[in-house]
Amino acid sequence: MDIKEVILQGETKYVEFKSWVKANKKELLNIITNEAVGFANTDGGIILVGVEDNGEITGCTDYEEQSIIESIYDKTIPKLFTDIEVIKIDDKNILKITILKSPEIVATSKGVVFKRLGKNTKPFYPSEYSSNNIKGYKGDYSAKIIEPSSRNDIDFTEVERLKLKIQFRDKDSTLYQSDNITFLKDLRLIDVVGDDIHLTVAGLLFIGTKEAIAKYMPQAE
Template sequence: MTTLIAQGENNALEFKSAQVHPDSLAREMVAFANSQGGIILLGVDDNGEVTGLPADKHYEEWVTNIARENVIPALDVIITCHVHDEKQVLQIDVPKGRDKPYQTRQFQFLIRVGSTNRIATQAELMRLFQQSGMFHYDLQGVEGTSMRDLNLASIDAYFSAYQIDFQKEESQERILMNTDILDAQGRVTVGGLLMFGINPQRQLPNACISFAHFAGMELDDELLDKQVVGGTLNLQVDTALAIIKNHIRQPSRIQGAKTVDQVFQYPEKVFRELLVNACVHRDYAIHGSRIRVFMFDDRIEFISPGRLPNTVSIEKLSLGVSFSRNPVILKFMENLRYIDKLGRGLPMVYRTAVQANKRVEFAEVGEEFRVVLAL
């Protein structure tokens, strides 16, 4: 407890005195639940002085009722009672919420920023709804677009696999709306543009992959190569995969009539899966960031904008879990045989690395998801 108090208030720790109003405590819970979780110490003033809680009130029950009645939807918190310098302090552990976004009874959607709370911006609120699966950004129409922004030859090739002659269809627009390539206003959806657009980066400039190869193990080491891969998502995956294969070291020797690798080489499907996963599950509502692939002497990193959805945790990824932030993109990439919806891809990556005694790490860093694969 002393060590915790010594940290002072920060992005994961808040102090509250016994006189705190229920609505104020609820705001702290909402902000932590909408962010990465945190701890509230009840009975500690803002300056870190332990003032304790009076014995004439059942504070555990009081806090539990606030979490259930003043937070929407209701929140489960963990309450621990401590005695510090003969004074009672309640530690309230607020988890990262599974049912984001949370709001107060005053309809405030709050997030934690540093040691303070603030109302979520429209973009932040949209991401919270995306994480809950209540809103899908890839279904949104892109302003100023229409059928003229689509590669109709590519669409015709796609539908031909289902015995549909798209070019001969009288109501092409209706078909495109029914398959979520166009929205109800005739605009191309984000997913439709990324899968069948003539030049998706014209409207979505950062919906691409940046590749960088460094001569060493740090970002400030010599840059050997840098490329930006654009186009539709299937083209991005194929092109980025070819670039990675071209840069991977492949020392080998001749043994008999065949060439034998001297060091372990990941199968192509590992890199392909990580590229597909990044393209399919990234948060395209984050406009200022790209998918990034960084290659170092000892590892390769795949960095994708956007945190994991509410129901997905880092621990679940290596065991297999299927989730859909972008259902339109997922549908088309699955139909084009780039992915399945069984959640087998990342477990395959994990098993391949572990069996080769290689380190693999899944992590959330800020508003990004990162996979680090040791070479």
């Protein structure tokens, strides 16, 4: 479909307009990131920068495509790759940012998750996730196992700090003297099946890497 026809149809579940000339550029990059996250967590879509909410084409000037791509990439977890195309309409340049649907839930680097609802972008709450990665069972939520997690998601510097805290608080305890894996298993911070190691919710929050927390529990922020 011709881009002019897309603009004439207005904003939809798959199309968002953003003004360039009327916006604070730093704030606009944050807003574009939020919109990109919303599209990635729904069915994908495009952001047309340089188009007003009413469809008026006001264009973009003094922009750097690479800076916009890197801004979205740096402000999303997992990192979101986007594509930018410059389209000239009536001697004005608009930026077409294409976002594909993500196979996993994407959050901003601040831990906020969005989704697309009609032509608006709304907060996306954990209870609404249709593809929950956490295996559930009746009992203590903190002991639930995060199946996609692995040994690589453990921050062993935090493990050592946790051992020191236990040693300081209970000098008679021998728990901290165990090897790291046994120590974590005894505290039910991990689940070990054969050679596979998975973090529990408590384990993720106590000794997970920042990247793992942002990936599996972006709402933890």
